[in-house]
Amino acid sequence: MTQPQQLQGSLVWSPPAGESNSMDDFRAVVNQRYNLDLQDYHQLWRWSCDHLDQFWSAVWDHTGIVASQRADRAIDDDAPIYPPPKWFPGARLNFAENLLRFRHSQRVAVVQSTEVDTVTGKLDERSITYAQLNTAVARAARALRARGVAVNDCVASYSANNIENLVAFLAASSIGAVWTSAAADFGPEGVLERLRTVRPKVIFSVNAVRYNGKVHDHVAKLRAVVEGLEEGRSPDEQRLEGVIVVPYVADAALPEAAEGWATWDAFLAEGEGDDSIAFEQLDFNHPLWILFSSGTTGKPKAITHRAGGMLIQLAKEHLIHGGLRETDVFFQHTTTGWMMWNFLIAGLVSGCTIVLYDGSPLKPASVLWDLAEKHGVTTFGTSAAYLGALEKSGYVPREHHQLKVRQILSTGSPLRAELYPFILEKIGADILIGSVTGGTDLCSLFAGHNVALPVRAGEIQARNLGLDMDVFDDAGEPVPVGREGDLVCKRPFPAQPLGFWKQPESKYFDSYYAQFPGVWYHGDFVSLSEHGGLVMLGRSDGxxxxxxxxxxxxxxxxxxxxxxxxxxxxxxxxxxxxxxxxxxxxxxxxxxxxxxxxxxxxxxxxxxxxxxxxxxxxxxxxxxxxxxxxxxxxxxxxxxxxxxxxxxxxxxxxxxxxxxxxxxxxxxxxxxxxxxxxxxxxxxxxxxxxxx
Structure with missing residues (x-):
């Protein structure tokens, strides 16, 4: 095998010659719209960072943002990065309405799958069309309204990665409530640390989960969270008023009836009616969801993201950078507690099918590839750690499966150079390997996959459009190409958090803006490659x-x-x-x-x-x-x-x-x-x- 030093930076994939792609199509639109002559992606990227107003206005139109009122401009080109500026002033829209833009379609919107039941051998799997998804969201939204949920209330999830969780999010978003989520495998203490900060009015959960061949009761953990939320709550803090439990594992017990508690079906019955949804038209900068940092050395940061910023940023990533289409099937292995869940469900903006999986990715090693073959997955999202574990397992997907995968997205940690040829040899010979980076802080990507650029082993293809990324030394000065330093962003971007929910502004400032004046400090140790890509070297603080x-x-x-x-x-x-x-x-x-x-x-x-x-x-x-x-x-x-x-x-x-x-x-x-x-x-x- 080629040595890692020789592999690093070597060409492993190129865009098909003579074929159009979503990025080049967008560049042509920009050239025509603004009378430019941008010749390649790197010229387009530089222009996008220098002309924020024109660029993001073009993205708005190109991705088909649905809004009841648009803005005269995206932002002033000279706007400072802090305090985080308001984007698209005056625009009114709804995030859920944009994800449900294909709500009258009979195409499959979501496939939900779990581990095979090791006792019965049965696979719990189901799907839902866009029209059926819309109907479920309409009922759930009316039920939430009937329970008093309104704009700016917090709705939480402590749940598995299932269709009901997605419906609950879309319903909350349609109202203008603020969503937050913790995975079912989180312990009650960690969940309480998050939810005591945001004080949800309603929690969605499950009765049990299946993982690694076993069924794990979830009701006891849920009760501990519910009781812990009431303990120490001050009179001026929101009381938890409702708990909705999905009977996720059929044979597992459900909680006993209690005030405010309901099963999923009973909850939906509270919202009986037609399939119309009253989408609240909200400011572009209205809070959408709260994501929490890992918080290993302090209380987790309650990172609050704006609806419009998330919409336009994720639409850009899926529709322009990734070329996601209605005919695609998009899978991302994630839990509901990781930002990649948010990234996955945003794929609905393309009209494609998204695949939710809940369970172990390696029991057996074939499980995710069985899923990919069965449902025709074209974009397969996973982690670098999983790909490394797959390599060690010796399992060769292409020997056992007929796959349609054309992109593999990898995140969570740097994708080492020798895993690139492994993917091409063992999974598929013509695959865009998209190592991506961003994080909970922006709930999206700073750099990642790009259908218009070649892939080089050990490198992220490029810095993403509209994100003026650079690499600084300890003195806050840009370093030459190939030199290591700290990843920063020098201009405002729509996915900048609004702040930290009910936490001091000083904590927010110190997290991103205190290190180098006038820029966003991201905390990654990186270098820029001679090809315009990014090489990830670790976290700066480590x-x-x-x-x-x-x-x-x-x-x-x-x-x-x-x-x-x-x-x-x-x-x-x-x-x-x-x-x-x-x-x-x-x-x-x-x-x-x-x-x-x-x-x-x-x-x-x-x-x-x-x-x-x-x-x-x-x-x-x-x-x-x-x-x-x-x-x-x-x-x-x-x-x-x-x-x-x-x-x-x-x-x-x-x-x-x-x-x-x-x-x-x-x-x-x-x-x-x-x-x-x-x-x-x-x-x-x-x-x-x-x-x-």
């Missing part, structure tokens, strides 16, 4: 800096997970790399934590572990540099992860450098029980650093 040489943790992870390293790393199940300050605090060293496969030689024998460490250090030295080599390698029982399954480096870095456990928000972690092990190791390492 960057390693031994001896003054900055590098991203992904440089270590990529090596440990590479196929050609497996003769050394096959016994490694998981890893975490962080920095430990020297005794004087004037430098730092690299610490590598390893979770080993149970029963492997290095797990059973100290001598074998020492042998593994020696091999790993040699591998890292040979493939990266001496600066990359860990000074300490320690075996642990588990790597701490967020509720969405992401590695957490910064809290571990704090703990091993002596911060107390109280500085870590345990409610945001999936496995906080592993943290004491890191505290103990940190104490040992700091003592050793003092001795040497």
């Amino acid at each position: 960057i390693l800096n031994p001896g003054g040489i900055r590098f991203g943790s992904s440089e270590i992870y990529e090596l440990l997970e590479a196929a050609e390293s497996q003769d050394v790393t096959s016994c490694i199940a998981d890893s975490l790399v962080v920095a430990l300050k020297t005794a004087k605090g004037d430098d730092e060293v690299v610490v590598l934590f390893l979770v080993l496969q149970p029963g492997c030689p290095a797990d059973a024998s100290p001598d074998e572990f020492a042998k593994l460490v020696k091999q790993l250090v040699g591998l890292i030295r040979a493939k990266r540099s001496a600066r990359h080599c860990p000074k300490f390698v320690r075996k642990v029982t588990g790597c701490p992860k967020t509720l969405n399954g992401k590695r957490i480096e910064v809290p571990v870095k704090k703990l091993i450098n002596g911060a107390p456990l109280s500085t870590i928000n345990l409610a945001t972690l999936a496995n906080p029980e592993v943290l004491p092990e890191y505290i103990a190791i940190g104490e040992e390492l700091r003592e050793e650093m003092k001795r040497h």
Whole structure:
């Protein structure tokens, strides 16, 4: 296999010659509309950042935004980025109305699927047309109104990824209520930390979920959240007035009847009537949904996004960057607690079919590919971690399935270069591999897939239209192409959050605008490639800096997970790399934590572990540099992860450098029980650093 260094930046896919695509079509529209001669994407991107008003006005028209009143302009071209400016002043629209623009169609809008029942072998799967979706939303919206839900009320979900959850969101949005969501696998404490901030009037949930071959009761967790919301609630805070429970797992118990509680069918019966929906016409900048940051070192940020900003940004990404069409089938593996759920359901703006899946992605390894083949998925969204796990599993989708996938979108962490040829060899030879980046902070993308550009291994194709991204050094100055630095955005963008719901404005300012005056600081450590793409190196706050040489943790992870390293790393199940300050605090060293496969030689024998460490250090030295080599390698029982399954480096870095456990928000972690092990190791390492 080609070495990673040779793969990085190598061409792996190009747009079909002679075929039109959505991006080039949009560029032609812009050229004609404004009498320009933009020759390629990079010229279009530069123009889009320099002429915000013209660009976003063109996007409004090209994506067919449905509005009862449009604005005279999008924004002043010289508007500052903070305070976040108002966009399209005077425009009135409704987000749900735009997602239901095809509401009279008999095409399938949504497919819902779960794991196969391991007892009966039955697959719980169903679908709904756009017309049926509209009817369900109409009934749910009337039922919410009957329960007193109005503009600016908060409606929450603590639920599975199912059709009812989507209907509830669209119904709330049609009224102008503000939506927030937590995945069913979140623990009650973490959910309460979020919902006590927003104080929902109604919660939608399920009776149980099926995951990893087992049915898990959800009612007890739901009751704990409901009771916890009432405890400590002040008289001036909104009381939870309704709980709607979907009988998601047929054989699982439903909660006993209680005031304000109802099953899904009973709730819909409260909204009996025709299929008409009274879409509230709201300001472009009206709040749509609240997404929460992981909050591993403090209370989660209640990031509040504007309806119009989300609509135009996500429509641009799906319709222009991704070329999503009515004939497409769009799947994104996600829970309801991750921003990729919002990204997925926004695909309805194209009139395509979206696929919701709830369950384990690797039990068995074929499950998502069975789904893709059965429903003709054309855009397959997943995570870099899943693709790495698929590679390790040895499962080869193209040997077992007739697939129609033309795009694979990857997010969550950097997609290492050697996974690009793996995708083309094992999944499909003609696939646009779209590594994308953005985040909860903007609930959309800063850079990502682009149907008009070639794909190069290890690179995100390009910075997205209308987003003036750059890379700054520590002094706030742009760095040359190929040099690492911090990702920033220098101009306003519609997906800028309005602020943090009921949290101090200072917290919002400090999160994005305090680092470098006059720009948005995103917190990613990146470099721009010579091809105009973006190379992700890790989170800036978790960057390693031994001896003054900055590098991203992904440089270590990529090596440990590479196929050609497996003769050394096959016994490694998981890893975490962080920095430990020297005794004087004037430098730092690299610490590598390893979770080993149970029963492997290095797990059973100290001598074998020492042998593994020696091999790993040699591998890292040979493939990266001496600066990359860990000074300490320690075996642990588990790597701490967020509720969405992401590695957490910064809290571990704090703990091993002596911060107390109280500085870590345990409610945001999936496995906080592993943290004491890191505290103990940190104490040992700091003592050793003092001795040497």
